[in-house]
Amino acid sequence: MDASAQTMNTNRESTVVTNAPHIKMKGEKVNVFYGEKQALFDVDLEVPEHQVTALIGPSGCGKSTFLRCLNRMNDIIDICQVKGNITLDKTDIYDSSVDVVELRARVGMVFQKPNPFPKSIFENVAYGPKIHGLARNKTELEEIVVESLQKAGLFEEVKDRLEEPGTGLSGGQQQRLCIARAIAVSPEVILMDEPCSALDPIATAKVEELIDELRQNFTIVIVTHSMQQAARVSQRTAFFHLGMLVEEGVTDEIFTNPTDKRTQDYITGRFG
Amino acid sequence: MTTGLLLSVIIVLMVAAFLYSRTRAVQLVAGNVKKLHSRPTYHGSFGALLIGFPLVVVMLFWMIAEPIYLNNIVHGQMPDTVNALTDSERGLIESQVRSIANGLTLLDAPERRQVSEGLVDTRALLAEKGVPLGSDVQRYMVAAADTYLERQGLSRTLRVGVLVLVALLAGFYLVRNLTPELRARNLVELAVRIALITASSIAILTTIGIVLSMLSETIRFFNMVPLSNFFLGTVWDPRFANVGSGTEVGQYGLIPLLWGTVLISLIALMVAVPIGLFAAIYMAEYASNRVRNTAKPLLEILAGIPTIVYGFFALVTVGPFFRDFGATLGLDVSARSALTAGVVMGIMIIPFISSLSDDIITSVPRAMREGSLGLGATKSETIRRVVLPAALPGIVGAILLAASRAIGETMIVVLAAGVAPNLTANPLEAVTTVTVKIVSQLTGDTEFTSPQTLVAFALGLTLFTMTLILNIYALYIVRKYREQYD
Secondary structure, eight states: OOOHHHHHHHTTTTTTGGOOOOOEEEEEEEEEEEEEEEEEEEEEEEEEEEEEEEEEEETTTHEEEEHHHHGGGGGTTTTEEEEEEEEEEHHHHHHHOOOHHHHHHHHHEOSSOOOSSSSSSHHHHHHHHHHTTTOOOOOHHHHHHHHHHHHHHOOHHTOOOSSSSOOOOOOOHHHHHHHHHTTTTTTEEEEEETTTTTSHHHHHHHHHHHHHHHHTEEEEEESSSSSHHHHHHHEEEEEEEETEEEEEHHHHHHHHHHHHHHHHHHTTTTTO | OHHHHHHHHHHHHHHHHHHHHHHHEEEEEEGGGGGGGSOOHHHHHHHHHHHHHHHHHHHHHHHHHHHHHHHHHHHHOOHHHHHHHHHHHHHHHHHHHHHHHHHHSSOHHHHHHHHTTTTOOHHHHHHHOOOOOSSOOOOOHHHEEEEEHHHHHHHHHHHHHHHHHHHHHHHHHHHOOOOTTHHHHHHHHHHHHHHHHHHHHHHHHHHHHHHHHHHHHHHHHHHHHHHHHHHHHHOEEOOGGTTTSSSSSOOSSSSSHHHHHHHHHHHHHHHHHHHHHHHHIIIISOOHHHHHHHHHHHHHHHHOHHHHHHHHIIIIIHHHHHHHHHHHTTTTOOOHHHHHHHHHHHHHHHHHHHHHHHHHTTTTTTHHHHHTTTTTTTTTHIIIIIIIHHHHHHHHHHHHHHHHHHHHHHHHHHHTTTTTTOOOOOOTTTOHHHHHHHHHSSSSSTTTTTTHHHHHHHHHHHHHHHHHHHHHHHHHHHHHHHTSOO
16 A cells, blocks of 8 residues: 555545545456457456556466456457446446547557657657647657656666667667657556566566556556566556456455465466 | 480489488488488488489580580581671571481481482472471581581480499499488588579579670670760661661660650559559558458459550550540540550559558558557557558568569550650650660561661660669668668
């Protein structure tokens, strides 16, 4: 629990419900099908605001699939079908009235493999603000870019070479560039799909530190294979297995005192 | 023995050597294959190669050397009267001798005797046997043909002898060296590598050969016509009528022809680039797999239509349509125009652009698209701002390849734009291109010594240089593109 949440607890002791933080996103009875094959079964999960929620589980358990449902990236895949209810601030994001472009601007995404565009570092970060018209002139755009790079902890390293291609950076720098690119749009939620799996331990440490800082301003959902990483960066953890959500709760609880045997086996390294 | 029969024997020998070596290798280790350095099949292949390769080399040597030798023999048999003739006339007579020699083998013994004693009309007799000759047969020709046949027989016998000797040597070597330790795998791999290198060298050497042959003719042309006349002249008028009559060499201005080529190619690209590119974007980004799998081959059928068919499509349909349409607008469009040729040629090269661009767009990593879509970009924004810039160098490569195809196109131009060289910027007038003029300079009854025909080689070399530069530039761009996101 972070400090602000604890203050909230002490202030509002009288009510039981409000001591929990605001629920930013919520999935109810989410079922996902790839053609005939069902990838997710009745997943119910809440994502509290300004916290890091980690999704863990063995490969193919559906954690990435669930993550990609949260900003409708699965729409790109023709054969993918999502059933159930996913809300962002209590609005159903799969409702026909929802503009998927706006949704993705509010729920940004960082991918497993760093995927900077083959453009300059500046253009990479400026991309989102440009397409959404967030800057009225060049000065504002530069401000957004610099601020995003600073928030991503990359500015000091690249400030002298903003015009060089983003693909020329090291893997860890590229991933932080992708994070800067995502936060330049000022999303409310950032989804991260194994953001450190292609990085070395030092770059991983930097990104993890960054995730912890970003929590102040954004709500973060992270898919990870590393249980240490989940333990280090997240406040809440959800364990997926064979397309089902087995268990979810406060990270410390899950790791010290799991209720389900499958969770216990997984986190102690007995399978997966 | 004939060459075909010998080759069959060589193949049989190779199969035998393969089977022998494979079996022998297994026997040598008493069935314990693990003791062999290489697997038995490699020993077999080694045996087959060891026998086959030297034999094929001998065959090739004979195929190349025998005609040279026999030509020399015929050449030496010619009387002085023939030797006094020009090169080309003597060449005709010598090839007649070879034809007679081939004809003689078809005759039976009595006929043969009559021929050598000069008792019959040899030309008529051979024509009866299906060997037409260009002129009447002289006695010295028959004599030369007889010598030719005699030496040929000798050469063939010698060939069999050498082949048998080589086969025996190779067989002996094989039996001696076929041990379990033999590094047969490495040797076979080496042979494979050599075969592949040979194949690629042939392709490259052919290109070099083509260039060199064009180059020598071009140099002969420029010995007769100054460079400035060709490269800077604005009038194309090679004066066929004046061939060989005095000092007038005609005017060989390249510029009107080159301009025709450039104009028509530009019109073609203006048609093909937008249509081809949009088709590619649709197929790569929007179409479902089913539509793509149907539409792409259908589009590629366009590439398989012979250009002459496009030519009469232009002549019969597109040309009159433009003329009538122009008339309603009050424009004077000639039935044959650069516009017609350009549009039809554009249709022809659509599949080059669409198919290549489609592959290139598809090869842009999905991560790029997801990155952009994940930031809330729409599909068309993603395509315009991320996918196309990433694919652009490859697309430019595709366009340049299509352009060099357009530059080399002939049939469509002849039928749709005419054959009159015309230095005009008006696409509604008739123009012609470099390739069309190459054809018209080389067809017909002309000798290859006048500048009127040699100019075709100069034109060809110019065109070749142009398309070569375009292709190299295209390759350079495509290679640069590969480094973009890896």
